[in-house]
Structure formats: C-alpha cells, structure tokens
Amino acid sequence: MEPGAGGRSAARGQGAGHPSTPPPQEQERKLEQEKLSGVVKSVHRRLRKKYREVGDFDKIWREHCEDEETLCEYAVAMKNLADNHWAKTCEGEGRIEWCCRLLQASGKIRLLDVGSCFNPFLKFEEFLTVGIDIVPAVESVYKCDFLNLQLQQPLQLAQDAIDAFLKQLKNPIDSLPGELFHVVVFSLLLSYFPSPYQRWICCKKAHELLVLNGLLLIITPDSSHQNRHAMMMKSWKIAIESLGFKRFKYSKFSHMHLMAFRKISLKTTSDLVSRNYPGMLYIPQDFNSIEDEEYANPSCYVRSDIEDEQLAYGFTELPDAPYDSDSGESQASSIPFYELEDPILLLS
Helix, strand or coil, X not given: CCCCHHHHHHHHHHHCCCCCCCCHHHHHHHHHHHHXXXXXXXXXHHHHHHHHHHCCHHHHHHHHHHCHHHHHHHHHHHHHHHHHCCCCCCCCCXXXXXXXXXXXXXXXXXXXXXXXXXCHHHHCCCEEEEEEECCCCCCCCEECCHHHCEEECCCCCCHHHHHHHHHCCCCCCCEEECCCEEXXXXXXXXXXXXXXXXXXXXXXXXXXXXXXXXXXXEEEECCCCCCCCHHHHHHHXXXXXXXXXXXXXXXXXXXXXXXXXXXXXXCCXXXXXXXXXXXXXXXXXXXXXXXXXXXXXXXXXXXXXXXXHHHHCCCCCCCCCCCECCCCCECCCCCCCEEECCCCCCCC
C-alpha cells in the first residue's frame, strides 16, 4: 500500500528516496526465515529424490530415521520458525480450532497426534493427548516412528484404567494396543512421506488404533482454489473409506484441506487385489521429476513450493504474509473456508 504524503516525506528523510525498502531488522528476519525454511524443504526434497532413485521406501525411511543430525537440524528449524517467525494470532479459524469444534464429548477424549512436533493439543483440558514424532521438538512429545509402530491386542480395561495407562507411557513408544484412541490426528503428516503406500500404512494403523466410531482427522496443505485438486480429494476419500471409514466432514481453508473420517467397522474392508487403493493417496509432488525437485534458487525469497504450506500451516499460527502454492497462486490467509456435511458429535 502506497503511503500518504506525510509518509512519503518521512520515508525520503529516512530512506533516501526508497520508501518501499524494509528496515534492516525486517530484512534480517526474512533472511533467517528463508534459511530455516530451506532446511525443512531440503529434507522433504531429498526424501522424494531418494525414493525416485532407489524405489525402496522401507530402506529410504529407515536411513532417514537414522540420520539424527539431519532430523535434529530439521526439528530445531521448525521450532525456531514457530517461535520467532510466525504470527501468534490467526485471523481465520485455525486447524486446531477446526479439530476441537468437531470433538465434543462428555468425558476425556483420548487423542493421538501423529507428527505432533510441539504438541498443540496439550493445552486443551478436554483431551488426554499423546503427541508422537520421529524427532520431538518439545519434551512432552514422545519419540515414535509411526510407520513402524507395533500394534498389540486391545486393552480389556475400564475407561479410567485406560486413561491411567496412557499417562504412564514410556519414551520412546515402540508399540501400542489397538482400539485405544477416540481421535487420531494427521496434521500435514501424509504429504511428508515420499510414497503413497506409506500414507496408506498410516491410515490403516489409524483405523486399528481407533475405537469404533472414533475419528481420523486429516489436514493436508493446498493453497489452490477449492476445486483445483477436487479429483485428488475424491481419490483420497475412496481410498480411506475402503479401510472401514466414512467421511462425514470436509472443509477447505485458503491453504489446506481438512477432512474428518469416522471408523464405522472394526475390520479393515479394503480389497487391494481388485483396486490399487494405496496409489490413490497421491499428492502433486509425486509426479515431479528429479529435475523439478533440484531446481531451486536459494538466493531468491520465493514461495513457489507447496512444502512452504507444510511449514507455515503445521501450526495453529498462520504466517504474517500470504504464501504461494505450487501453482504460483497467492491468497490471503483469512479467505473463508467451505464446509460439506454436518458435524457429528464424538461418541465417548
């Protein structure tokens, strides 16, 4: 926005005819933010590049989880971005608030937050939260590789005894009983994985960890207009419902899709023989070439990769400025969201 006459006079006196030049402190902040963002984006790109070159997602993921130096650098960068570079308020409704609005119950809601990072649900008293991550950013998050989490038989205990069990979990978490949680949250988790089959495994494990009528909440980044990736969302719906879920809620914020699925059967009903359901959990980056991934100009402050949405919208806070998606479109963070279907109360 162009300043008024008084603003222009003041700018001439301070900036020698360059009123649009940001102050040095703001320039330094943006440069640091760009550097930290680059750390995170490079990890995502390397994962996808290795997967295309090797093709063995188990091997790639195992090596990724063993690379403690890279993962620690990643965690520090994410925490720094959250603490120092992203706004502390949200003009529109955030992803955490969207989740909370769906989760209305009379008792404690047992919630598993996968890829939790900084445990955003911990502050809500109505939740008994278990946050897990391969590299936790805060002490309250358990270290856990969800892809390789071992599932045990469900606990045959009263509700208060199950709550007590969750409060005494040991760190790291290698195994959990089935049918343990009322809610499983995948907030910007699935697009982190380079393989559709890894996303499929996560959804299947979520089904096994949920009680009957429990909810799987999925948030995935997308700054495009609502209908640009409508076919992808339909594909995800079909694939996830084949596991024994039923989608009852869908919202599109300006920078992300938000979906709620209810577990409607105890058994996984998917038939992988007649249909390639794992392949239906694709994301746009799956179709990028290695050359596309390697093309980047670190000297320019450009937000053209959808992974920037994974950074900025992995937290309750929205960034100060609009971010661009892979389509090159830029939208304000407070654009109204769209909702389909009515909310259903969680059965505790």
